Amino acid sequence: MAALIFDFQYCFIITLLCLLSLLCYYFIFKHPKNSRLVAYGCDLPPSPPSLPIIGHLHLLLSSLAHKSLQKLSSKYGPLIHFRVFNFPVVLVSSACVAYEIFKAHDLNISSRDNPSIDDSLLIGSSVFGSAPYGDYFKFMKKLLVTKLLGPQALERSRGIRTNELERFHSILLDKAMKKESVEVGKEATKLSNNSLWRMCTGRSFSEENGEAERVRGLVTELDGLTKKVLFATLLRTPLEKLGISLFKKEIMCVSNSFDEVLERVLVEHEQNLDEHQDRDMLDVLLAAYGDEKAEHKITRNHIKAFFVEIFFAGNDTSAQSIQWTMAEIINKPTILERLREEIDSVVGKTRLIQETDLPKLPYLQAVVKEGLRLHPPLPLFVRTFQEGCKIGGFYIPEKTTLLGNAYVMMRDPNVWEDPEEFKPERFLPYSRLGEGEERRENTLKYIPFGSGRRGCPGSNLGYIFVGTAVGMMVQCFDWKIKGDRVNMDEAGGLNLTMAHPLKCTPVPRSQGLLANLQMPSSS
Numbered sequence: 001m002a003a004l005i006f007d008f009q010y011c012f013i014i015t016l017l018c019l020l021s022l023l024c025y026y027f028i029f030k031h032p033k034n035s036r037l038v039a040y041g042c043d044l045p046p047s048p049p050s051l052p053i054i055g056h057l058h059l060l061l062s063s064l065a066h067k068s069l070q071k072l073s074s075k076y077g078p079l080i081h082f083r084v085f086n087f088p089v090v091l092v093s094s095a096c097v098a099y100e101i102f103k104a105h106d107l108n109i110s111s112r113d114n115p116s117i118d119d120s121l122l123i124g125s126s127v128f129g130s131a132p133y134g135d136y137f138k139f140m141k142k143l144l145v146t147k148l149l150g151p152q153a154l155e156r157s158r159g160i161r162t163n164e165l166e167r168f169h170s171i172l173l174d175k176a177m178k179k180e181s182v183e184v185g186k187e188a189t190k191l192s193n194n195s196l197w198r199m200c201t202g203r204s205f206s207e208e209n210g211e212a213e214r215v216r217g218l219v220t221e222l223d224g225l226t227k228k229v230l231f232a233t234l235l236r237t238p239l240e241k242l243g244i245s246l247f248k249k250e251i252m253c254v255s256n257s258f259d260e261v262l263e264r265v266l267v268e269h270e271q272n273l274d275e276h277q278d279r280d281m282l283d284v285l286l287a288a289y290g291d292e293k294a295e296h297k298i299t300r301n302h303i304k305a306f307f308v309e310i311f312f313a314g315n316d317t318s319a320q321s322i323q324w325t326m327a328e329i330i331n332k333p334t335i336l337e338r339l340r341e342e343i344d345s346v347v348g349k350t351r352l353i354q355e356t357d358l359p360k361l362p363y364l365q366a367v368v369k370e371g372l373r374l375h376p377p378l379p380l381f382v383r384t385f386q387e388g389c390k391i392g393g394f395y396i397p398e399k400t401t402l403l404g405n406a407y408v409m410m411r412d413p414n415v416w417e418d419p420e421e422f423k424p425e426r427f428l429p430y431s432r433l434g435e436g437e438e439r440r441e442n443t444l445k446y447i448p449f450g451s452g453r454r455g456c457p458g459s460n461l462g463y464i465f466v467g468t469a470v471g472m473m474v475q476c477f478d479w480k481i482k483g484d485r486v487n488m489d490e491a492g493g494l495n496l497t498m499a500h501p502l503k504c505t506p507v508p509r510s511q512g513l514l515a516n517l518q519m520p521s522s523s
């Protein structure tokens with residue numbers, strides 16, 4: 001009897017605890033208000049089964065997130081609703097839904113509510129990419145376009161990139177003479193890193209203190225941190241504090257190292273301000289910093305965070321695209337031959353390709369576009385719906401995180417013929433596969449650079465980096481690999497990288513070409 005009473009009490013306590021936890025769960029993580037659903041007269045988008053408490057967190061954190069989300073969208077449709085704890089996320093996987101969002105709600109999604117560590121240069125309130133769409137963002141974007149990334153600014157800095165392309169060419173030539181292999185991604189990173197540094201600061205990396213390696217190392221560490229920052233972003237208030245505190249030490253360590261390097265550059269620049277004839281990006285930012293009456297008052301931290309952002313956003317994206325595109329070309333010798341014929345006929349065999357040749361090389365442009373379509377370096381883009389709205393007939397609550405799967409949109413069989421195939425000719429004017437046929441109304445199918453007010457401001461520079469690097473590698477060298485084909489497996493992370501980084505040996509094309517090759521900067 002005593003045992004029976006004990007069992008009864010035990011069951012009672014367990015049941016009471018279960019009820020209490022359910023109540024806590026309901027109140028702490030309660031679902032979005034149904035009254036809103038009624039107000040909009042529609043339901044939330046479909047949602048896969050979720051786990052208790054964490055919701056769909058596990059689905060968003062898989063190593064190849066764009067691929068696992070692709071599987072979910074083929075099962076649940078182009079607009080899916082997730083719950084991370086109780087915070088809403090919608091996943092968009094179709095070009096039509098993306099078009100509707102960017103056409104009707106661009107302003108509503110023009111901010112990313114990223115978490116913040118105030119004094120950090122990586123995810124702090126000073127970071128341009130995380131800044132809300134307001135005065136600070138608009139002020140910096142104007143400077144970015146007029147002084148660094150707009151057509152006139154790019155024309156002014158062309159000499160720097162020509163010089164760096166020649167340097168890249170001589171590294172490859174040296175490897176070719178020694179019959180050594182090249183890690184294409186690593187060398188491409190050096191090319192974009194050196195070019196960006198010179199374009200921003202007006203000077204090369206200092207030889208003395210290993211500045212180049214230091215900055216490259218920091219950018220790599222920053223890449224590694226992005227997934228953790230996204231994790232913290234998905235947790236959102238109040239859990240983001242917990243998320244951030246897990247990684248705060250690592251984030252601050254990289255941030256402080258960047259701060260040290262950039263403070264030195266800033267001081268040096270301030271000391272030599274009078275010597276500069278051309279006002280570079282840093283001069284303009286320092287002038288705004290010192291100007292009490294500037295349109296927007298910026299701090300030293302704003303300047304440094306801005307630089308970190310440029311290196312982060314522009315470096316790996318360009319280098320990965322160069323690597324993926326070369327891998328595709330090496331696997332398809334007929335494409336390499338066609339590309340080379342075009343370059344030879346436009347550029348000739350006595351000088352190195354330069355960026356002013358690009359508009360006359362439609363097939364090269366098509367190859368670059370196709371590389372970005374199949375292998376977008378940022379397969380997922382993240383924004384936040386500031387207000388509740390209706391999309392595709394479904395209700396999207398305010399403060400919902402928008403996750404756009406650009407990778408899936410650009411492989412959508414409804415808008416792309418043979419979507420898994422590398423077929424550059426689809427981007428040639430008047431091609432059967434080309435844009436004429438594909439240009440469907442009301443779709444946003446080509447978005448390697450995102451879209452709208454917060455789309456990538458560096459797309460022109462990105463095309464230049466990839467176009468000239470790939471063009472030069474095809475113009476000057478044959479490429480030998482181990483085995484028959486380059487392994488195209490993808491690796492995890494937020495950036496789309498190669499699971500087996502491309503390693504190949506350059507072979508000079510012909511002695512005649514090399515003997516007579518003129519460098520644009522010396523001609």
Ligand code: HEM
Pocket residue numbers: 128129130149196309310313314315317318321372376377378381382447448449450451452453454455456457458459461462463466
């Ligand atoms: C192949 C090269 C590149 C690719 C594929 C790429 C792609 C992207 C994508 C997908 C976004 C997010 C867009 C969105 O949310 O809609 C972005 C943002 C951004 N990119 Fe790029 N990018 C490239 C090169 C560059 C370069 C060279 C720079 C500058 C030097 C740059 C600077 C930025 C900045 C500052 C942002 C944040 C814009 C904002 O928040 O408003 N990118 N990029």
